[in-house]
Amino acid sequence: MLLTDDLLLNFKRCERRAFLNLFGDRREKSSEKDFLMKLRKENQLHINIYLGQRPYRQPQSEDWETRAKETEELMAQGVECIYKGVLLHRFDQWEGTKIEQLTLVGKPTVLLRQAGESRWGKWHYRSVSVKLGQKPKPEYKLISMLHSFLLEHIQGRSPRLTQLILRSRRPHKVDMELWSEKLRETITDCVRVLSNPTEPEVFISRQRCHLCSWYNHCYGIAQADQHLSLVPGVTPNRYESLQEMGIHSIETLANTPPKHLGQHLGPDVAMQLQQQAKAIVYKEVVWRVNRPNKIQLMPKGDVELFFDIEAEPDRNVDYLLGVYFIDHRNQVEKFYAFVAETLEEEEKIWHEFVAFVQQFPQAPIFHFSPYERDTLNRLGKKYGTPINELQGIVGRLMDVHQWVTKYLIFPVESYSLKSLANALGYHWYEVGVSGDQTVCWYDTWLETGDRQLLDAIIRYNEDDCRATHHLKQWITEFIESKENIALLS
Template sequence: MSASAPLPPRTHAGGCSESPLRFPLEADSSPSYIRWFTDDLLFHYQRCHRRAFLDIYGDPNWQDPPSDYFLKLRQDSADHRSAVLQTFEPLHRPQFASGDWAAGAKATLALMAQGVEAIHQGVLVMPAPVEGVQLVSQPDLLVKQPGWSCWGDWVYAPIDIKLGKKPKLDYQVVAAYHAYVLSRVQGVWPAQSYLALRGGQLYPIELGRLVVKLQDTLNHSLQDLRAPQPPELFISHSRCDLCQWFSHCYGEAKAQRHLSLLPGVTPARYDFLRQHHITTVAALAQTSPQHLAPLPGFGDTVAEKLVHQAQAMMDNRAIPRTSPQAPHGFPLWPEDLPEGEFELFFDIEAAPDQNLIYLHGVLVVNRITGEETFHALLAESHTQERQAWRDFLDLVHAYPDAPVYHFCPYEAQTVRKLGQAYGTPYRHIETLLSRFFDVHKCVTDGVTLPIESYALKHIARWMGFDWRDEGANGAQSICWYNSWAETGDPTYLEAILRYNEDDCRATYHVKDWLVKFAEPYWERLYATHR
């Protein structure tokens, strides 16, 4: 047993074990609708308490159909799992009807007692510390190792196969959960629990470090999932966008004008706002920033932004940010959004799972004639990525004085990365990047908008621009690229090119809106220098 593993439980005759975890839950007679608490529920609870509750009690009709991107991730995960499992052949899989955890546990125990080398999707079951609930663990693999268990001179260690490249804490807690339930089944803790990550990494979990975290998470989840009402909702697009319950929760949040819909309201800040009885957008809009600034995680800048954000939402108007350092009172200067005879609007499309930058989209705008020309510089494979990069350099160098507008830092970061990869002289890259202007930064520095997110789509749509394909987004473009690569169907490529061009045009639209918004302040600046 490794030094980091917790002490094994005491083993009783017959192979049963007494768990070292202690749960402070008090016994009660309240009805429990959870009969089987699975590792999937534990994982979902960590990411969102409400999701786990809805998984048990929610109406299936409330669920969203899976998106193309979700289906792609599921297929990628299945392919990764299949590749890992091949390294553990021969595999034994317990035979039982789907969802019949009791039969699955019985079949798994029989395989473990035989001492088979590897078990795929075995089922481990132990009583939970509340009446009528069983803890269910189904690791991807149970692998035989030397040691002593209730069966003899062998033990099993669990392995969970995950598509991620990093051992996220959510993954680690579930891996510790597998080890915990396994310790009750085999009479001893495994020395390690493992994550098989993308890239061939087998990551050992420090069980001793995670026991307290696991105990706390289990306690709270078993309490919350037996409550009569679901946990309070909180919309977090980074975690909610792929959830099957998103539309249901989002509809409730919109009806309530929930504070989580405001950009900048994090879960931690939301807790502090609730403690100060600020629970609605209207209440926040009427709050003085000076009242919020002393709160942990706020400060003067954040407090002002949040109050302005609530005011913008209440009035559906753009609110200029102020700058005491600027004589015109506005943080954006004319040189932040320069105009010239030509302006370039730049957007990249990539296939991250293939480490490929396959499209440089550039919209060239002639400010004198009003002509607009879109250039799609395409790499149909890895072998063409270098040529697409060269084509991009040739295009931007044909307009040596033109500013290059993009949205967020990704384009600038990728230009630097490609320059290094293909040996473009450093001075050439730095000269080019000096012409780059991040429209997203200009927006967030200069104005507060009545929107839920400062992503390009939210900003541009509020300003009156829309995409030709309703479902177009970055995740969908990845799916279109994979479908195009697999089938050669040109309709997928056409959809990608439309989406990329629309992103460039949206950036152009936002930049022009922002210039018009700033013009009164710049006129004031020019007037003071006459």
């Protein structure tokens, strides 16, 4: 069996993804998203910065086996820095598995020469992995450990350390003693799963799955089976507990007594999951059982503002501050887009936005995530907005998402704005577009000046603002309906 670091990384993130990458029907695989290509491009820029003026050599062959031999030749020569090397070692067997031969392949970003005896002479090599992530994730540490493990077998000694270079460019050491054991366990598990002809079960986790090319395929299976992972709040650990209780469907979860669920999950989680399952099965919106006794009403005003931000995190810029303006008294509705057409215009659009919202000092400002509040505070400090002016804006914010998750259960698979608004009949102009795509569009706009891309981003932002308004209006009508009016007294 051939096991590469890429395959092991995918296995650590999702066993099913690793299996499908080897054995799945390619016709079921979606094309790679633009955002992934953007991340790959940015990671290469990150690597280029790390390499800087450092002289390096690299293998030339396209064939990975030949490339591995060339890497060993460069190591034997004592080259200071080897870029894009390939580490390869074959094991006749692997403890805990039945396979006769296992070939492990790793592709560290660079190999750096260090003092200390090895089969090469009075030097040896350690690996450095350059990643774009903000944090030293477990899967990054695992793959760094794999590279050190391979180096130990190739050069006859273990490196003293292995490092990760992340977005901050600060090196992170990997605890080699801890991760050595974890690596062996993960390789064993991976070999067992990939040796079994049965594909691993579907589990939908949107945060991890949404960029995967197999997502549509897996989601289709989960929907057809009404898989429990489609219920918000069902984590992998909770799913395991539900399986042990004999609960395999959303309908069964909806009809299981909370007291029975509570013995395994705790009373609060049990009530939350059962309520959520019931809402999905019966297609109804219900009050959360564990909501606060006193219901906070949505603020109202003659003028109301609905606010959303588009940002490019890798360029550290908030480039679009969108406001959907509604004047109920004069029956006026209009969308205002404060757009930074260059990276340098962020300050300009900030001051324009502040001047605009200050024209309506009594107007509540509705938004749909903590990001808007955090960003207003950050931009206000960054550009010297007087504290009383900033507080006058931030104090009017109303997070609709926070309100929903405090009081209501919706028959949805996710509490994202798109999921909630779609469930209530609102649909975006650009079908199938996500916030990730708008980031790619903005990057391309900066490079090409294609006005159509900027217009598409503005339309998308306007839809977000209008969807927030649609959701807020629905909530207001729901609260004030005859069935719920008693709760307000």
